Amino acid sequence: MxxxxxxxxxxxxxxxxxxxxxxxxxxxxxxxxxxxxxxxxxxxxxxxxxxxxxxxxxxxxxxxxxxxxxxxxxxxxxxxxxxxxxxxxxxxPSTRYVLDIGAQCSRAIKLREGGKVKEFHMNEKCAAGSGGFLERAAKYLEVTVADIGPMSLRAGKPQAISSVCAVLAESEIINHISEGVSVENILRGIHNSLADRALSMLTRVGLDGDVTLIGGVALQEGMVAALREKLGVPVHVPEHPxxxxxxxxxxxxxxxxxxxxxxxxx
CATH class of the missing domain: 3.30.420.40 (ATPase, nucleotide binding domain)
Known part of the structure; x- marks a missing residue:
């Protein structure tokens, strides 16, 4: 069967x-x-x-x-x-919270026993908190999506991306490029921005335990590193997130x- x-x-x-x-x-x-x-x-x-x-x-x-x-x-x-x-x-099995960063939206889920949803919070109003934003940023920076993760890890001085709107954030990225900021530092800045949004969502559902990151963005090492730095709790990534x-x-x-x-x- x-x-x-x-x-x-x-x-x-x-x-x-x-x-x-x-x-x-x-x-x-x-x-x-x-x-x-x-x-x-x-x-x-x-x-x-x-x-x-x-x-x-x-x-x-x-x-x-x-x-x-x-x-x-x-x-x-x-x-x-x-x-x-x-x-x-x-x-x-130790998962208490799930962070799902997809192409279209992101969501934080608090679990109860049996892997069932107890509470959740979603960010679907703006693409700046999703994987789709990373894909568009990659085009501006002329790198492949596969390169984003390892390049982000090589950042020496991450460049903050402060805009909460995808359109404004894209303009911010273009400005950083024109100012000569390295691609690595911009990418880590984007990952840090996504991690900040993730922390906000998880806080709303009462973050106090292990987080499992799922979705395509979990394949990016730089994103995982940013989350582990920001969240302050164990962040697990499945083999095939x-x-x-x-x-x-x-x-x-x-x-x-x-x-x-x-x-x-x-």
């Missing part, structure tokens, strides 16, 4: 396939396209291929993320808050399928 969790985000669509014991059998991530149905099918096939499951049938599909309602072959849709919480608590919500969706889908099977058997 195989269950798939598909997370359709604004930047990337991810898929995790688990077996009946909850073990990961396949995983994949591809760029999100305008056709959510098509990209979901593509990432599912990619995850099956990655796990050598091309000839096996997926019994149940759980979707989450921005496009979770747009997939006709889904069996259930689950909020990304719920999936991110479950996935983070599964891979890092960008796939955490997809994992949560798959596990919750498996849980639902088991309940349905038990009800049918009874």
């Amino acid at each position: 195989l269950v798939a969790g598909i997370d359709i985000g604004s930047g990337t669509t991810k898929c995790i396939i688990v077996d009946g014991d909850g073990h990961v059998r396949g995983r994949a991530a591809i760029r999100t396209k305008a056709d959510f149905e098509k990209v979901s099918q593509e990432v599912l096939e990619a995850a099956k291929a990655e796990g050598g499951l091309a000839n096996e049938e997926v019994a149940y599909v759980a979707t989450t993320g921005l496009g979770r309602y747009a997939v006709s072959f889904r069996d259930i849709q689950i909020t990304d808050l719920t999936c991110g919480a479950r996935g983070a608590a599964t891979v890092v 960008h796939l955490t919500a997809a994992l949560g969706a798959a596990l919750l889908g498996l849980q639902r399928l088991r309940k349905m099977s038990m009800a049918t058997a009874a």
